[in-house]
Amino acid sequence: MNSTVCPKCGNETPKLFQGRCKDCFLENFTLAEIAPVLHAKICASCGARNIRNKWINYGNLEDIVIQTAEDALFVHEIAEDIEIYVNPRELTPHLYRVHIEVDAMLLDEIFHQELDTEIRIVRESCDMCSRISGGYFEAILQIRATNRIPAEEEMKECINIANDVMARMRSKGDRLAFITHSLDIKEGADLYIGSSNVCRHICKEIVSRVGGSFNESESLQGRKDGKDIYRITFSLRLPEFMPHDIIEHKGRVIEVRKFGKNVTGVDVETGARFIGTSDELEGATLIAKRKDLQKTMLVAIENNDLLVLDPDTYETVTIKKPVMFTAEAGTEIPVIKTEKGLLAVADKSK
Structure with missing residues (x-):
């Protein structure tokens, strides 16, 4: 077996550890x-x-x-x-x-x-906390709705989405994912956000889950270290209609069910499913909200027809039975008057 001599103690050793034998190495080892x-x-x-x-x-x-x-x-x-x-x-x-x-x-x-x-x-x-206390922000998120005032539950959902997005981005190390302050106004709310990139992610998430659209515009705020400093305003528009709004669109009466990347709904008259984009609803008009629908007595059910009382004249009229209709004779059902006449509105859970 090959061996060498320890330069410190002079003993033979099969291996040197940092220039010494094992015993010499361990004398001052930590x-x-x-x-x-x-x-x-x-x-x-x-x-x-x-x-x-x-x-x-x-x-x-x-x-x-x-x-x-x-x-x-x-x-x-x-x-x-x-x-x-x-x-x-x-x-x-x-x-x-x-x-x-x-x-x-x-x-x-x-x-x-x-x-x-x-x-x-x-x-x-x-x-992050220093910037928040100093009122720092790079972007303003203006939350509004198209041709209406946003509902309170919509605003709460948008704020919750914003907080979820910021929590995820902070967990990934983004120290500008914060809201410096917010301003509630009649038309919606303004959120002052630490980062324009964070604000953009919030807008995309809200549009994906709630629907609507957004655009952005920037304005020059000054210069720092030879670079232009911009502040970006994001204008977020929630959809013109809300879930369970009943609208008239190209001759069809549709109850809106959900907004997101696409709009889904149900044809009140036929029960057919409606799927389209927000742009495709351009020109639609609001007829009523489900919570505001009139109620009338269902007198009888005959095959595919319903005999009901007209809520205004109290005369018995025959109307078409909606698909997935589950009410029984002798109960009150929601109806809506349209250019097509009186229509029964099926259970919103169907």
Whole structure:
């Protein structure tokens, strides 16, 4: 077997470790090291952690303390199969004592070392919270509806969608995904948003889920570091009609069921399914909202006909039975008067 001589002790050894035999190498060997005092910078408002001058959304305070210790821990480069155990203990809201145990395989032996450090919590204001408190925004989202005032439930849905989009983008590291402030007005709402890119994602998500359209326009606000600074206004228009609006479109009476990328509905007279785009509904007119429909007595059902009382004259008239009609004689049913005459409106769940 080939061997060499240790330059420190002069003994023969089959292998040198950093220029020494195994015994000489282990005399001053340290498996792991950590500084006696560490500092963890945390945002006092949102709890983000500062790592190398970059703010990152993180978990709770204990998670940050553990990660701070692990990041600062040095384990010898030739160690293998390393296992680290970190046990933090809170002394005060600003001070943690952390006990660390390290196990590793080295030179065919298992080494164990225990260390202790102190982590001091430094609370500052992160870039995002500083911008919010300073009123920073790059974009204005104007939420309106076409030819009407948005309903309260629509506005709540739009705000919820905006918050969902921002939460997803913050989880991916976008520190400008925030609303600086909002302004409720009669025609809708204005949201002042930290990033134009975030605002664009919000608009696309709302249009995809609720329907409508949006456009954007930019205005020059000034210059910084030799670059033009622009602010973008996003004009979001919700659809002219809402789910369960009953409209007249190209001679058909349609109850709108859902808006999104496409508009779906039901022909009140025939029960046929309607699918189209918002552009295809251009020129349609609102006849009534389902909640405002008149109710009248269903006298009898004869095959595909219904005998009902005219809600205005109280005369018995015969009208066509809608598809999926489930009401029974002697009950009240919703009806609507159109140019085609009186029409029964089927259950909205059908």
